[in-house]
Each structure stands twice: as C-alpha cells, then as structure tokens.
Amino acid sequence: MRRRGIAATALVAGLALTATACGGDGGGDQKSGGELSGTVTFWDTSNDAEKATYKELAEGFEREHPKVDVKYVNVPFGEANAKFKNAAGGNSGAPDVMRTEVAWVADFANLGYLAPLDNTPALDKNEDYVEQAAGSTRFKGKTYAAPQVMDTLGLFYNKKLLEEAGVEVPKTFDELKDAAKKIKSKTGATALYLRGDDPYWFLPYLYGEGGDMVEAKGKKVLIDDPEGVRAFATIKDLVDSKAAVTDATDGQENQLKALKDGDVAMAIDGPWDIEGALAGKEFKDKGNLGVAPVPGGSKAQGSPQGGWNLSVYAGSGNLDASYEFVKYMSSAKVQQKTTEKLSLLPTRKSVYEVPSVKDNEMVKFFRPAVEKAVERPWIAEGNSLFEPIKVQMNKVLTGSATPDQAAKATGDAYRKLLKDYK
Amino acid sequence: MVAPVVLVIAVIIGYPLVRGLYLSLTDATEANVARDIGMNHIPATYTFVGLDNYTAVLSDGVFWSRLGWTVVWTVACVGITFALGLTLANLLNRKMKGRTFYRLALILPWAIPAFISVFTWRLLYNEKHGLLNKLLQGGGIDAIPWLNDPTWAKLSVIVVNVWLGVPFMLVALLGGLQSIPGELYEAAEMDGANAWQRFRNITVPSLRSVSSTVILLSTIWTFNMFPVIFLLTRGGPGDATEILVTYAYRLSFVDSPRNFSSSAAWGVLILLMLSAVAVVYRRALRKQGEVW
Numbered sequence: 001m002r003r004r005g006i007a008a009t010a011l012v013a014g015l016a017l018t019a020t021a022c023g024g025d026g027g028g029d030q031k032s033g034g035e036l037s038g039t040v041t042f043w044d045t046s047n048d049a050e051k052a053t054y055k056e057l058a059e060g061f062e063r064e065h066p067k068v069d070v071k072y073v074n075v076p077f078g079e080a081n082a083k084f085k086n087a088a089g090g091n092s093g094a095p096d097v098m099r100t101e102v103a104w105v106a107d108f109a110n111l112g113y114l115a116p117l118d119n120t121p122a123l124d125k126n127e128d129y130v131e132q133a134a135g136s137t138r139f140k141g142k143t144y145a146a147p148q149v150m151d152t153l154g155l156f157y158n159k160k161l162l163e164e165a166g167v168e169v170p171k172t173f174d175e176l177k178d179a180a181k182k183i184k185s186k187t188g189a190t191a192l193y194l195r196g197d198d199p200y201w202f203l204p205y206l207y208g209e210g211g212d213m214v215e216a217k218g219k220k221v222l223i224d225d226p227e228g229v230r231a232f233a234t235i236k237d238l239v240d241s242k243a244a245v246t247d248a249t250d251g252q253e254n255q256l257k258a259l260k261d262g263d264v265a266m267a268i269d270g271p272w273d274i275e276g277a278l279a280g281k282e283f284k285d286k287g288n289l290g291v292a293p294v295p296g297g298s299k300a301q302g303s304p305q306g307g308w309n310l311s312v313y314a315g316s317g318n319l320d321a322s323y324e325f326v327k328y329m330s331s332a333k334v335q336q337k338t339t340e341k342l343s344l345l346p347t348r349k350s351v352y353e354v355p356s357v358k359d360n361e362m363v364k365f366f367r368p369a370v371e372k373a374v375e376r377p378w379i380a381e382g383n384s385l386f387e388p389i390k391v392q393m394n395k396v397l398t399g400s401a402t403p404d405q406a407a408k409a410t411g412d413a414y415r416k417l418l419k420d421y422k
Numbered sequence: 423m424v425a426p427v428v429l430v431i432a433v434i435i436g437y438p439l440v441r442g443l444y445l446s447l448t449d450a451t452e453a454n455v456a457r458d459i460g461m462n463h464i465p466a467t468y469t470f471v472g473l474d475n476y477t478a479v480l481s482d483g484v485f486w487s488r489l490g491w492t493v494v495w496t497v498a499c500v501g502i503t504f505a506l507g508l509t510l511a512n513l514l515n516r517k518m519k520g521r522t523f524y525r526l527a528l529i530l531p532w533a534i535p536a537f538i539s540v541f542t543w544r545l546l547y548n549e550k551h552g553l554l555n556k557l558l559q560g561g562g563i564d565a566i567p568w569l570n571d572p573t574w575a576k577l578s579v580i581v582v583n584v585w586l587g588v589p590f591m592l593v594a595l596l597g598g599l600q601s602i603p604g605e606l607y608e609a610a611e612m613d614g615a616n617a618w619q620r621f622r623n624i625t626v627p628s629l630r631s632v633s634s635t636v637i638l639l640s641t642i643w644t645f646n647m648f649p650v651i652f653l654l655t656r657g658g659p660g661d662a663t664e665i666l667v668t669y670a671y672r673l674s675f676v677d678s679p680r681n682f683s684s685s686a687a688w689g690v691l692i693l694l695m696l697s698a699v700a701v702v703y704r705r706a707l708r709k710q711g712e713v714w
Contacts (some may be wrong), residue, residue: 084677087457089452107678113454184527196570247549247569248659255551263550302712315460380453384677395660400572418676 005335026096037067038318040325041046043095045077045308049275053341061328067320075099075395081383088113088313096316097325100145100309102136103382104284108311109144110380115314116142117324122326124349132370133347137309143307146330147347149338153204153272153303154366155182155292158282161187161265162290172296173234173378176266180243185267193255193267194238196246196397199389201268201306205231207374213385214414216377219421223389225409227299232396232403234297239397246393256280268294270306272345274362277331293366307347339363381417388413446475446686452679462569468683475687484661484669492645495576499583499644504637506584507591512625514592515599525596532589541654543582544569546652572662575655579663583650587643591636598626598632634707641703642696666692 039062046054055072062070070077075083088093088108100108108114123146126134133147156170160199165183170176180191195201204311211227214220222228239243244387245264247254256273258264260280265313270276274289283289294303310326312319328334335346336354343362351357388410393403401409415421416419449471479485514525516527517654531539546553555565568578602624610620648667652659655666657672666673666688674685 029444084676085452087455091457091459111679112457112459112464115461222433246570248575249544249655250548254548257551313460314462319460381678387672391658391660394658397571398572398659398662400660400662 003020026189036065039069041071041095042097043075045080045099088148094313096322106380109139111377114144115312124327142365145148145311147242147342148308150307150400152370156269157266157290159288159290162243171291171316177243189265190245192244192418194244194246203336204294205234207302210299221414224407228407229403232406290400302374442686488669496644500640502584503587511595529589557664594636597630602628
C-alpha cells in the first residue's frame with residue numbers, strides 16, 4: 001500500500017521522480033558449509049578522486065569470502081539520500097550496505113530503513129572506536145551503523161601565495177578580510193572561496209559567532225538568535241568586500257578548481273578533497289598545500305563534525321554477508337589503507353598508532369581538529385535543517401534578503417519542521 | 423465496448439487521483455504510513471485531518487509569491503516558444519535547398535534527453551569557466567552571473583526552456599502549415615494580397631486549431647516543467663526561480679520525514695489550477711467559433 005501511496009502522490013503532484021533500479025536483490029543468505037555466499041550491493045558515496053580506492057577495497061572482501069559477489073556502485077553524495085529513500089521506501093533496489101552520512105543515520109533509522117547492528121558481527125571491537133565518531137551511529141538506544149571515516153572542515157591554503165603576499169594564515173575571519181587586500185594586490189588571487197551553495201559551509205561562521213542551529217535537549221531553535229544574524233552578516237561582508245568569491249551552484253567543482261589553479265589563496269574544505277587538491281597544478285609540490293583550523297568569528301572558533309558510517313538496509317536479502325562486509329570495511333586494516341591512499345581520518349584509535357597514519361601530515365592536522373569539532377544534533381530531522389539555510393544564504397549573498405530576514409526565515413522554517421520546538 | 427477504456431482510465435488515472443486526494447486530507451508522512459522493511463514492521467498511524475493541509479498551503483505567503491513567478495514563467499516561455507516556432511515553421515515551409523537538413527537540425531534539441539541538455543546548459547552558464555562568459559570576455563564584456571543572480575537566473579531558465587520547447591512547436595505548426603491547400607495562397611495572390619495579408623488572412627486562421635492545442639499543451643507542460651528548473655538551478659539562487667512544482671518537491675521531499683499529505687495537497691491545487699485554465703481557454707475558443 002505504501003508504495004502505491006507514493007506513486008499516487010507523485011503522479012498527482014506531477015513530479016518527475018526517477019525511480020532508480022540498481023540491482024540489490026541478490027538474495028541468498030543461506031550458508032553452504034558455514035561459508036558466506038550471495039551478493040552484497042554496496043553504495044559508496046565517495047567522490048571522483050576517492051572512488052577507485054574504495055572500489056578496490058570493497059572488492060577486496062571477495063578475496064576473504066570467495067563465494068560472495070560484491071557489487072560496487074558509486075552514488076554521488078548529492079543524490080544518495082533521496083535515492084536510498086526512494087529505493088528503501090519502495091522495497092526495491094535498495095543496496096545491502098550503504099556509506100551513510102553521519103546526519104542520515106538517525107533519519108533512516110527513525111523511518112525503519114536500517115537494521116540494528118547490536119550483537120551482530122558488524123560491530124567489531126567497539127571500544128576501539130573514537131567516541132565522536134561512534135556518537136552519530138546511535139539512535140534511541142540502538143546502534144545502526146559502524147563508523148567508517150570522520151572529518152571536519154579546515155582552512156586549505158596555498159603556502160606560496162600567502163608568502164608572496166606576506167601574510168600569516170588568518171586565525172579569524174576579520175584577519176582574513178584584512179589579509180585579502182594584500183593577497184589581491186600582490187598576487188592577483190582572491191583570498192577565499194566561500195561555498196555559497198552548500199549550507200554545511202555556513203556552520204563555521206555560525207559556530208564562530210557562538211551560535212548553533214538548534215538545541216536538541218532543550219528543544220529550542222537557536223538559528224534566529226543574534227548570533228545567527230551575525231553569521232549571515234559575516235558571509236555577506238566577506239563577499240561584498242571582495243575578500244571572497246562565491247557561487248550559488250556547482251560550488252564543489254568551482255571551489256576545488258579555483259584552489260587548484262591558484263585563483264584563490266584559501267578555501268574551507270574537508271579531508272575528502274585532499275586527494276583532489278593535490279592533483280592540481282598549484283600543488284605539484286605537495287608541500288605547498290597547507291591546512292589550518294577554520295578561522296574563528298567574533299566569539300569562538302568551530303567547525304562541524306562530519307564523516308561517514310556504514311549502515312545495513314533492514315530489507316537486505318543477505319544480512320549475514322552484509323554484516324561481515326561492514327565489519328570488513330570498518331576494520332583497522334581497511335581504515336589504514338584509506339588513510340594511506342586518501343589521507344582520510346580513521347575512526348579507530350588503534351589505527352592512529354600505525355606509523356604510516358601517525359606521520360601523515362593531513363592526519364596530524366585533522367585529528368586534533370576533529371576532536372574539537374562541534375557535534376551536530378543527532379536527531380531524525382538533523383539533515384533537514386540544512387535546506388532552509390541553503391535558501392537563505394543564497395538570498396543573503398545575492399542581496400535579496402538581509403541577514404535579519406534570513407535568520408528569521410530559517411528559524412520559522414525550523415519551527416515548521418520541528419513541531420515541538422520553541 | 424467502452425469497458426476497456428473505463429478500466430484503463432480507472433487504473434492509471436482514477437486510482438492514483440483518488441488516492442492522492444485522500445492522502446491530501448490526512449497527515450500521512452514517510453514516518454507514519456505502514457510498511458514492512460525486512461525485520462522492521464511499522465503500522466500506519468496517520469489520521470484524517472480534513473482540509474488542514476489546504477488551509478496551511480493557501481495561508482502561506484510562499485504559495486502566492488511562487489504562483490506569481492510560475493505564471494510569469496509560463497506566459498513568457500509559451501509566448502516566446504510559440505512566436506519562434508511559428509516563425510521557423512514559416513521559413514521552413516518554403517521550397518529551398520537543404521530543407522531536410524534544416525528541419526532535422528531544428529529537431530535536434532528534442533532528440534537529446536532533456537537532462538543532458540540541461541546539464542550542458544549548466545556548464546555553459548558557469549560563471550567562471552562557462553563558455554558563455556568566455557565569449558563575453560573575448561568581447562570585453564564583464565562576466566554575467568547567469569545562475570547566481572536572481573534576475574539573470576530567471577532569464578537563464580526561460581532561455582533553456584524555450585530552446586527545449588521550440589522543436590515541438592515547430593513540428594506541430596509545420597504540420598499545420600502543410601495541410602493548408604496551396605490554392606488558397608494562389609487565389610489570394612491573384613487577388614493582389616501581399617505576403618502579410620496572406621499570412622494574416624489565410625495562415626493564421628487555418629492554423630487556429632493546431633495552435634490552440636499546442637498552446638494549451640505547452641502551457642500545461644511549462645507550468646509543471648520540473649526538470650529544467652530543478653536541474654539547472656534547484657530553484658535557486660535562494661528561491662528565485664522556484665515554480666510551484668519544484669517548491670512542492672522541496673517542501674515535501676527534501677525535508678525528512680517526507681510529507682506525503684502536504685505534497686498531495688500541493689498536487690491537487692496545481693491540478694485544479696490547470697483544469698481551470700483549460701476550461702476557461704476552451705470557452706474562449708468556443709466563443710471564437712472553434713470546435714475543440
């Protein structure tokens with residue numbers, strides 16, 4: 001009934017919902033002689049620079065379990081959430097295992113799409129997980145995912161350009177604004193690329209003013225407090241004063257390109273773009289890429305805690321192999337390889353002790369940064385908090401709303417979404 | 423012999439329509455409808471709430487401001503597409519060298535899947551690396567923030583939709599033109615009518631039944647043209663290019679849990695508006711003596 005319900009809704013609304021049919025019904029969890037068999041479909045959300053490594057690692061599972069066929073599917077990050085919901089809700093085409101963003105776990109679990117992993121082989125050596133990373137896997141007393149990688153935002157900078165301009169790495173957005181004039185006149189580059197298209201990048205400005213989106217415990221909306229208004233004012237000021245360039249679309253590609261080509265001296269970005277950045281002409285000498293904490297605002301300095309978990313679809317026809325696959329993909333061995341190849345941050349304490357990980361420049365920077373990163377509200381609606389910010393930050397940057405109006409509109413949208421919040 | 427027709431209509435239109443209407447009167451969301459996902463069984467817990475969804479939508483300023491832009495978007499797109507389609511159809515209706523080639527070339531936008539066209543346009547529009555701004559720079563003109571400024575973004579989406587819509591108009595109108603007997607023009611010419619008079623008094627009236635149909639169809643399609651707006655700008659910057667259907671999508675499918683009931687209410691409202699347009703349009707045509 002439910003599936004038809006959606007179909008009806010969509011039809012009447014005249015919406016173009018592309019139903020995705022991506023394998024995934026590879027059943028057969030029967031064990032032959034205690035051995036795992038069948039197919040495990042894995043949806044990976046890593047980006048173009050990372051996906052080859054993940055494909056190789058995922059297929060490495062087949063060597064340990066020769067009768068299991070791993071179907072690796074790369075699903076772009078931007079589409080993965082909706083695509084999974086369409087498939088999971090419709091009971092067809094959902095993957096057995098998915099790389100799930102930290103904010104999606106509570107959401108999917110709340111809707112009954114995920115299999116609880118407590119007391120399954122998927123959760124292996126739990127005490128080894130870094131606490132920040134494990135936080136996002138729990139929902140209402142159960143564990144619905146295994147942490148895979150963790151991340152936060154940092155300030156990527158072009159050492160050569162900052163040196164030419166004779167400026168230090170800015171510690172606050174004010175310092176960044178001051179340095180911008182020198183950078184422009186001495187090198188011709190713009191100081192910062194400001195992601196105007198993605199609300200996740202708004203968080204450092206918000207935390208920098210001492211604000212937050214909501215307070216889950218007290219059920220309070222915080223975004224329209226004066227801190228939120230100041231955060232919107234900061235991004236507007238950076239763009240208006242030409243210290244930063246921005247975009248309302250395609251920010252991911254544009255930012256990386258601008259940084260790689262030396263059009264901007266700095267960009268706020270996460271470990272997932274390290275590989276991509278190092279492929280650019282400005283960073284042929286890898287040492288030219290510097291990473292620093294995100295600049296602070298007038299009150300504090302903070303960036304959001306992010307990362308990826310591995311979750312198992314509750315309707316999977318091959319749960320046993322799926323649990324084993326999650327165990328394998330979150331194992332110390334695989335995590336070590338992802339760090340060595342992609343400089344991504346492991347979620348296991350023991351992996352940080354491995355020399356090749358310990359000595360990785362990016363890990364050296366990002367590990368302490370992640371420890372200080374601001375935990376996001378792990379509520380079912382956590383991911384839905386972003387869309388209203390996106391609309392309003394677009395509006396502020398294009399001048400069609402003032403910071404005051406933007407903060408108020410975001411707050412109103414939150415109260416509509418979170419009915420019992422004040 | 424009417425039974426198969428009734429059956430097909432009931433299955434593919436009637437059921438979803440009734441189901442959608444019913445859902446719009448409840449508070450059904452992704453979280454409270456019944457479903458079985460493997461080991462998890464979730465029972466239905468949604469209730470009947472009457473017209474609450476409708477009052478919520480209609481009392482929201484967002485609905486009215488989006489309706490305003492949707493009307494502007496529809497009128498602009500249909501108007502320009504029709505004018506261009508008619509001009510091109512007239513040009514191509516003459517005997518000239520390579521006519522087949524031109525006709526094929528003009529159908530091309532139709533042959534490419536819409537989403538590929540739209541993504542290609544998005545690359546062209548890219549403010550820093552797009553071809554359009556590269557060309558402008560060559561001419562010494564400042565880069566235009568095609569998709570990053572509310573006004574330019576509105577123009578950009580209209581241009582893409584016109585580009586996609588012209589082939590349909592062209593083909594339909596060309597067909598109409600070819601069905602006009604050549605004797606009419608010959609006779610008019612004998613009577614000394616000039617080109618404009620022939621167009622005005624023969625072409626336009628003869629095309630009326632074709633053009634009234636394509637205009638109505640095009641209006642309905644454009645009003646609900648989800649892919650162009652969604653893929654090109656996602657309704658942005660801000661919500662500047664958001665039309666009713668993309669807004670309904672954002673409200674009901676981006677937030678979680680997905681709100682099926684309010685989405686259905688938006689759908690029903692859009693359906694009602696388009697039905698009203700169709701009825702009024704038909705009446706107007708009938709008054710002009712057109713049987714449709």
